Amino acid sequence: MSALLEARGVWKYFGAFAALRTVDLEIAAGSTLALLGPNGAGKTTLLRILAALSRPSRGTVTLAGGDLRAARRRIGVLGHGIAIYDELTAQENLQFFATLYDLAGPEELISRWIEQVGLARARHLPARQFSRGMRQRLAIARAFLHEPEILLLDEPFTALDDRAAALLSGLIEQAGAAGRTVVISTHQLREALALATDVAVLDRGRMAFCGPNNDEVRAAPEAFYRKHTEAAA
């Protein structure tokens, strides 16, 4: 399969600190990549670069061989923050992002997603009145609303309640089945490997491993992870 999202020789500096060092990564169309690594390995930094939220200090990132920033309509991001405005209702939050993405038939789309994430009865309530789980589900709807071809999920299962975690797992599986490309940055090995077709391991800013999620990986994920991270040293 040809690479849809491609990083070549990517470095990222924060002052004198190199958060990423010569990272090469090819993500094939339709694949689900689990991006693993310990805290501070550079997962979030790499994901932000892949989401066109940050520029590499050196190296290039392309989407289908073209400019990544120009193609960000094709990307959906679910980061650490929920990216929801507390003073707006669920409906207004999604309406705002639908306008930014210039979605056709936004009302129907918004209604469908509000139903899907189980917020139909709360759609006209301000998000500040939502429980944590409801906010998380609204954030999921926001990230999936424009039906992106590529989903970049940064620690998506962290702090999710059971309902939101089940919803997200289902959506990731559906996205994979529909031929969409998914990148999941996570510490949660088993959850990520259950969904992933490919695995990449970052360690101290370097790409320690990048390959398919094969039987060898699945048979002993912890041992595989330790082998490729600093903990093994």
Add this chain to the structure above:
Amino acid sequence: MKARSEWISAAAAGEAALPAMARLRGWLRPILAVALKDLRIERRSKEVINAAFSFALVVLLLFSFAFDPSAEETRTLSGGLLWVVYSFCGALALNRGFARETQHDCLDALTASPASGSAIFLGKALANAVLLLALEVATLPIFTVFYNVRWEAGFWWLALVFPLATWGFTVVGTMFSILTVNVQLRELMLPLLVFPITVPVLMAAVELTTTVFSGQPLAEDWAWLRLLIGFDVIFTTLSAALAEVVLVG
């Protein structure tokens, strides 16, 4: 009657104009969406308006005790007093304007969207400018009563000067609020960065407002008005062009 060739060329020009109009609409849509979203949030939270209006009221009241409202000199100081209040209220409002976007990493979702950096920037600036103008409109009658100034004759001048000066101040302020969004002590940093750069705008606003309040003709003040317009054009263009670079670190 138009010749056939003229009709054809007019139709061709119309077709060519269509994508240009669509592009313009595509560029304006996120600007308005961001501005309306900010104004809607402010209408509900009243976070900025309440704080800035209370501040303006207290400062105007204190100044009215400090200066004798009947004295002629007060009238010559009135433009300065008013714009001191507006500029500090502006700094207060600008500090909140972008802080709202960092609360749940909303800025990331905005930046990740197809909206261009310039559209996001102009939308934020527009909302800030509308808020400040609303504040100015609300406090001007209070100022008029406290300081016994008359501006009815120069109403149209004020209607021109206030939006121009407010836009100049807001454009610079919004740009620096993006730049300092992740800076520690940003509430201290923002005024320190904004005030020196907006000195020309504030000077022009003070001069023109004082002239109106003094009831003098504005014939000699065209240079200040040209300065305001020039500042707005230059800093709006510059800030809109740099917004994408600043937003995507």
